[in-house]
Amino acid sequence: MQKIPSSEITPMAGYVAYQRTLSRRGLLGALAGIAGGVVAAACTPASTAADMQPAATVAADRTAAPVPTAAATAAAAPAVAATAGAASNADELGDSFTDRASVTGYNNYYEFSTDKEGVAPAAAGFAVDPWTVQVGGLVNKPATFDIGQLRKQFGEEERVYRLRCVEAWSMVIPWQGFELAKLLQAVEPQAAAKYVRFETLLDPARMPGQQQAWYSWPYVEGLRLDEAMHSLTLLATGLYGSALLPQNGAPLRLVTPWKYGFKSIKAIVKIDLVAEQPTSLWMAAAPNEYGFYANVNPQVDHPRWSQASERRIGEFSRRPTLPFNGYADEVAGLYAGMDLQANF
Amino acid sequence: MMAHWLRRNWPLLAAHVGGCYPLASLLLDAGRGRLTANPIQYITLHTGKPALVLLVLCLACTPADRFFALRPALRVRKLLGLYAFGYATLHFLIFSVIDYGLDVSQMLNIVAKKPYALVGFCALLALLPLALTSTRGWQQRLGSTWKKLHRLVYVAGLLAVTHYIWLVKSDVRQPLLWAAAVGVLLLVRLPAASPLAAKSRTWVRRQLTRAQ
Numbered sequence A: 001m002q003k004i005p006s007s008e009i010t011p012m013a014g015y016v017a018y019q020r021t022l023s024r025r026g027l028l029g030a031l032a033g034i035a036g037g038v039v040a041a042a043c044t045p046a047s048t049a050a051d052m053q054p055a056a057t058v059a060a061d062r063t064a065a066p067v068p069t070a071a072a073t074a075a076a077a078p079a080v081a082a083t084a085g086a087a088s089n090a091d092e093l094g095d096s097f098t099d100r101a102s103v104t105g106y107n108n109y110y111e112f113s114t115d116k117e118g119v120a121p122a123a124a125g126f127a128v129d130p131w132t133v134q135v136g137g138l139v140n141k142p143a144t145f146d147i148g149q150l151r152k153q154f155g156e157e158e159r160v161y162r163l164r165c166v167e168a169w170s171m172v173i174p175w176q177g178f179e180l181a182k183l184l185q186a187v188e189p190q191a192a193a194k195y196v197r198f199e200t201l202l203d204p205a206r207m208p209g210q211q212q213a214w215y216s217w218p219y220v221e222g223l224r225l226d227e228a229m230h231s232l233t234l235l236a237t238g239l240y241g242s243a244l245l246p247q248n249g250a251p252l253r254l255v256t257p258w259k260y261g262f263k264s265i266k267a268i269v270k271i272d273l274v275a276e277q278p279t280s281l282w283m284a285a286a287p288n289e290y291g292f293y294a295n296v297n298p299q300v301d302h303p304r305w306s307q308a309s310e311r312r313i314g315e316f317s318r319r320p321t322l323p324f325n326g327y328a329d330e331v332a333g334l335y336a337g338m339d340l341q342a343n344f
Numbered sequence B: 001m002m003a004h005w006l007r008r009n010w011p012l013l014a015a016h017v018g019g020c021y022p023l024a025s026l027l028l029d030a031g032r033g034r035l036t037a038n039p040i041q042y043i044t045l046h047t048g049k050p051a052l053v054l055l056v057l058c059l060a061c062t063p064a065d066r067f068f069a070l071r072p073a074l075r076v077r078k079l080l081g082l083y084a085f086g087y088a089t090l091h092f093l094i095f096s097v098i099d100y101g102l103d104v105s106q107m108l109n110i111v112a113k114k115p116y117a118l119v120g121f122c123a124l125l126a127l128l129p130l131a132l133t134s135t136r137g138w139q140q141r142l143g144s145t146w147k148k149l150h151r152l153v154y155v156a157g158l159l160a161v162t163h164y165i166w167l168v169k170s171d172v173r174q175p176l177l178w179a180a181a182v183g184v185l186l187l188v189r190l191p192a193a194s195p196l197a198a199k200s201r202t203w204v205r206r207q208l209t210r211a212q
Helices: A012-036 A049-061 A069-076 A079-088 A119-123 A147-154 A180-187 A225-229 A281-285 A328-335 B002-031 B039-068 B072-099 B104-113 B115-132 B136-142 B144-149 B152-167 B173-187 B191-211
Strands: A132-137 A143-146 A157-164 A169-179 A195-200 A220-224 A234-239 A253-255 A268-274 A309-312
Touching: A132 A147, A132 A180, A143 A147, A143 A180, A147 A169, A147 A180, A147 A234, A157 A234, A157 A253, A169 A180, A180 A225, A180 A234, A180 A268, A195 A225, A220 A225, A225 A328, B002 B039, B002 B072, B039 B072, B039 B152, B039 B173, B039 B191, B072 B115, B104 B115, B115 B152, B136 B144, B152 B173
Parallel strands: A132 A268, A169 A309
Antiparallel strands: A132 A143, A157 A169, A169 A234, A195 A220, A195 A268, A234 A253
């Protein structure tokens, strides 16, 4: 797994600028193409100062990021040159990070809003300190951790993971966090523990989406114990070098990169080791459509839409979806002999 | 002069404004770079929804006249239908050309396997002959067949709302509301509803004369 220190992320602003210019121009061209009945307009070469402006503004606004603002704005100017540095801002397959504005502005988080662009504004100001996480169930040493204590005890490392949403879009995200295995080992699971059950905060006053009775709140997710102990399974506390923002699941969220995004439960307050397979919120909402495993699998379609391809946010064309989201070498063994059609 | 024209033609004007608004706002969004991080999905949704809304409005025209003596509604029926067809076509072009880059094998795979894509495609196919024969010339040429043919719009309405219901992740409340609207608009066309329609129409007429 590639590990990239936060300090290396600086040239990102330039990359963001380049990406935005690309995607905006491509789309405008395409829209114009449709309107005129011509579709080949997507490759117009013009790159204007006007195109650059919004991206430069975005970079300048990003005071929260550990990026020297002046340098970031300057880096935005020679946008194309900055892509030369993009190689270090990429996952192990060479795919560039999704720009930070998209990662922090395009979120599925129904506790705040069902509108992906509405999550960030709705979650702004959501207080994540103080925050405690209760770890218990079938363990020898149940404990309640303060979020600061978790960070101190288990540290923070960088993991670049692809995130594949069940809605067939994807991102590449540089996370910070620690392996869930470390936490589980600390509480000593008992022999009877077969699964891990996660629960999100239940607080309808602060998470207005929970006032909607359609789903059975709080959000619940689960992993088999061996999945939970896998070295890819991360409890994330940050992304892009700074603390998680509320819209990304602050202060603590799960990241299981070989599973669809909805498995990566956000704003965790409770982790229990259990004997029976937990029922997740999505399993309860639509049992025939969302399974317990939810492994990314281009061969197993969602009952109503295809999972064979996906759109990487910031890219124009679809790309084929990889088995286990490209992590088959690491995790396929967990499911040896299992019928993945039945255990979707 | 202008006032006279407006008094005569305000329904057409309203229909054109309503019909152009979604596309105009989409182009404005595009110009401002506000198509979200997933722009292709955004433009797909924002052409599909107007197609459905305009189709429902189109289906509402005849009942509006029959139940509420709203004569002007009949003048915009065809226009709303054509706008709905226009958005449905755009929606399909975005799916096939922009989203799937005309990759026919991949699209066929999806249309054949996924009911929601297939149903949406069928809705568009149902609208196609209606759009083609929407002119007065075709209406006269086809005679009584024209009316029968144009009942396909009911099928298109049902297919369109099914397409919408099947597309959402889980919360089907909004799509179901649209389905209910289509259901009601089809039910009130049944012969059994005629006496009610006549009664309602007479009542509305009487109120209007009294008001004058």
